[in-house]
Amino acid sequence: MPVSDAYDVVVIGAGAGGMTAAVVAAAEGLSVLVIEKTDFVGGTTAWSGGMVWIPVNARMKQAGLSDSPAAAANYLASTVPEPENADLRDVFLSRGPEAIDYLEANTEVRLRAVKVYPDYYPDLPGSTAGGRVLEPVTFDGTKLGKRFWRLRAPLPEFTLFGGMMVHRSDIPHFRKFGRSFRSTLRSLRLISKYAVQRLRAPRGMTLHLGNALAARLYASLLARKVEVLFGTGVEQLLADGDAVRGVQIADPLGVRSIVAHKGVVLATGGFSHNAGLREQFFPAAAGSVSATAPAGTGDGLRLAMAGGAGIGANVADPAYWVPASLFRRADGSQGVFPHTVTDRAKPGVIAVNAAGRRFVNEALSYHEFVRAMLADGNDTAGRSFYLVCDRQFLWSYGLGRIKPFTWRIGRYVRSGELIEAPGLEALADLIGVERSVLSLTVEKYNTDARMGRDLEFGRGTTIYQRHLGDPDHFPNPCVAPIERAPFYALRIYPADLGTAVGLRTDAEARVLNGDGVPIVGLYACGNDMGSIMNGNYPGPGITLGPALTFGYIAGRHLARQGRQA
Numbered sequence: 001m002p003v004s005d006a007y008d009v010v011v012i013g014a015g016a017g018g019m020t021a022a023v024v025a026a027a028e029g030l031s032v033l034v035i036e037k038t039d040f041v042g043g044t045t046a047w048s049g050g051m052v053w054i055p056v057n058a059r060m061k062q063a064g065l066s067d068s069p070a071a072a073a074n075y076l077a078s079t080v081p082e083p084e085n086a087d088l089r090d091v092f093l094s095r096g097p098e099a100i101d102y103l104e105a106n107t108e109v110r111l112r113a114v115k116v117y118p119d120y121y122p123d124l125p126g127s128t129a130g131g132r133v134l135e136p137v138t139f140d141g142t143k144l145g146k147r148f149w150r151l152r153a154p155l156p157e158f159t160l161f162g163g164m165m166v167h168r169s170d171i172p173h174f175r176k177f178g179r180s181f182r183s184t185l186r187s188l189r190l191i192s193k194y195a196v197q198r199l200r201a202p203r204g205m206t207l208h209l210g211n212a213l214a215a216r217l218y219a220s221l222l223a224r225k226v227e228v229l230f231g232t233g234v235e236q237l238l239a240d241g242d243a244v245r246g247v248q249i250a251d252p253l254g255v256r257s258i259v260a261h262k263g264v265v266l267a268t269g270g271f272s273h274n275a276g277l278r279e280q281f282f283p284a285a286a287g288s289v290s291a292t293a294p295a296g297t298g299d300g301l302r303l304a305m306a307g308g309a310g311i312g313a314n315v316a317d318p319a320y321w322v323p324a325s326l327f328r329r330a331d332g333s334q335g336v337f338p339h340t341v342t343d344r345a346k347p348g349v350i351a352v353n354a355a356g357r358r359f360v361n362e363a364l365s366y367h368e369f370v371r372a373m374l375a376d377g378n379d380t381a382g383r384s385f386y387l388v389c390d391r392q393f394l395w396s397y398g399l400g401r402i403k404p405f406t407w408r409i410g411r412y413v414r415s416g417e418l419i420e421a422p423g424l425e426a427l428a429d430l431i432g433v434e435r436s437v438l439s440l441t442v443e444k445y446n447t448d449a450r451m452g453r454d455l456e457f458g459r460g461t462t463i464y465q466r467h468l469g470d471p472d473h474f475p476n477p478c479v480a481p482i483e484r485a486p487f488y489a490l491r492i493y494p495a496d497l498g499t500a501v502g503l504r505t506d507a508e509a510r511v512l513n514g515d516g517v518p519i520v521g522l523y524a525c526g527n528d529m530g531s532i533m534n535g536n537y538p539g540p541g542i543t544l545g546p547a548l549t550f551g552y553i554a555g556r557h558l559a560r561q562g563r564q565a
Contacts, residue, residue, distance in 0.1 A: 006259035007033045009558050010247055011267060012234050012300065015043030016210075017526025017547035018267030019217035020103070021509075024555025026224035027106040030262065034221065034228045035249060037295060041221075041228065042152035042214035043269050043526075044293040044498065049168075049340070050210035051541030052111060052134040052548060054096040059113040065131035069093055075119065075126030079538040084314045088532040091507045092549050099552035100134065107220035109213070110137040118464040119539040120365040129463055133540050136212035138167065141205035143219055150230070151218060152293070153203060154211045156329075157337055157401040163203030164194040165211060175404060213544070237264060237303050243520035244307065262558045263521040266511070267551065270499035270527030271298030272319070281318040281501045285377040289495040291324050291338040300528035301503060307522065308513045310504040312530030317500060320537055321370030323351075323385070324495035325400040327417045337401045339387075339492060340366050345459075345468035347480030348393035350445055351492070353377075354384045356433030357441050361457035363465035363478045367537035370494045377494075386419075386431050386489040388442070390482045397470070399490050419489040427487045442482055452476040498543050502530035508561075509554035523554040 008030035011022040018034060019041065026032045040046075055072030072093050080089065103109040111134035119127040141148050159165055166174065170190060176183035197205045207215050221228065231251070238246040238257055246259040271277040272290040274297045290296075305311065323344070327335045343349060345363035353359045353376050360372035377383035389399060398404040402412055412418035421427035428438040448455050452475035460466055460478030469477030503511050503524045510518035526547040533542050 010260040013267035014041040016045040017551040020551030028559030040152035046152035046214040048210035053541035053545035060131035071126040078124040139212040244522040266300035266524040268300035269296035274298035315535035317535030319496035322366040346397040349389040356437035446481040449481040500531035500535035508557040525551040
């Protein structure tokens, strides 16, 4: 429960954007309350890879990598051609590095440049091969003390041994376990450390990726004594004329009001789980699958629209897409596995449509992959798509939540999640496509793959695609034939990683009304804010980069020019 019914700032939502706004406002000397309707901090960020895309950042320069504002602007002009939000993209480019420097100087947030992680369209002007992407530095969860349980746990499918997080740089070591002395020793050390941690904690305490970023932001809130009110919904914004002056909440004590002297920040995670808004803004073929945390039901949009806020719906895509597979966990819950970077680009797997034909370069970005799914489906809901591979691929790289080197796959087959067949014709029967079509599709792919090429779609022809492939596979890290029985298929669905449609804001993250005028005392960041990328996906971390930047901008503006009590 809050110790006061009045604060300088009230932030709604404890994801990356909301926690950033809160901690910056607190660092500037303001009293801050964060209201979170779930029992945990972190939102979808805690499940994510935690990548933060910030061109021309200081860490990039320290790593010896070059970039320039002109190059970054040129790249964004190529990948986000719409005039919508051009002014906010300029703000992002100019203030993003400033935001990171501030967070590192005033909070527990620590980031480092990923030297090799290409922009998603590396052949376009202004692109880079790495460095614009920042990743969270590993965090020791024990620093959260008794509050550790408040941090949303990572998806279990992305951990080992029931709760061990693995940094992406250590994945190759685990894959070489038993084949490389150095990798085996490294893996054993990590496992031993995890085993010791499990003696006193329900999961591993060495945090990586988005879980580390969420933990660092939460640790920053605790250090600044920012209060977080959990399990509490916001019923409405409180207005004084045309200005927002607080919120009305509903908690176990009933409905009551909390004053926000300077302003309210909306950061509730977008509307991925709001069926009505999905129907309004999403194409029918997108379906209902989302890889985001379930709390993103459009609360921020609902609250702001009731106060006259405008929505930015002029976007290339209403969401950021990812292909996903569905499964049932042991506890009966529905699982959604986002196929971002772990399998599609590896050599020896293809994607086929409802006719049994390839329809896309499988190594494209996840956003472009689903764009191809939606185009192939011609906006038809329920159209089927499958990833198809053989036993060699499944063993070496895994597929979806099935990890590499899995000896017993029977439970996945029995549940219907993984479809297994002794031959391609039998596999075609099981997935409902013509035998001859699937056989011809695989034969055509194999003919080129044996030569290390993909003439049909050009897989493995850019540095981004090759980066996601297998560097130990030659001559093309993304291409290998599919020929060792048994054969497997895994159904995939269009899904989203977050919404791009959101509240219209200005350069200070203030929410605009229908006439384009700032609503006094109301701010938005994260997925509640209309995406500055307009539903385009230039590179890894283009949602978290703006979330941190505009969360920072909101916090600073609240301290500098926010409405006084």
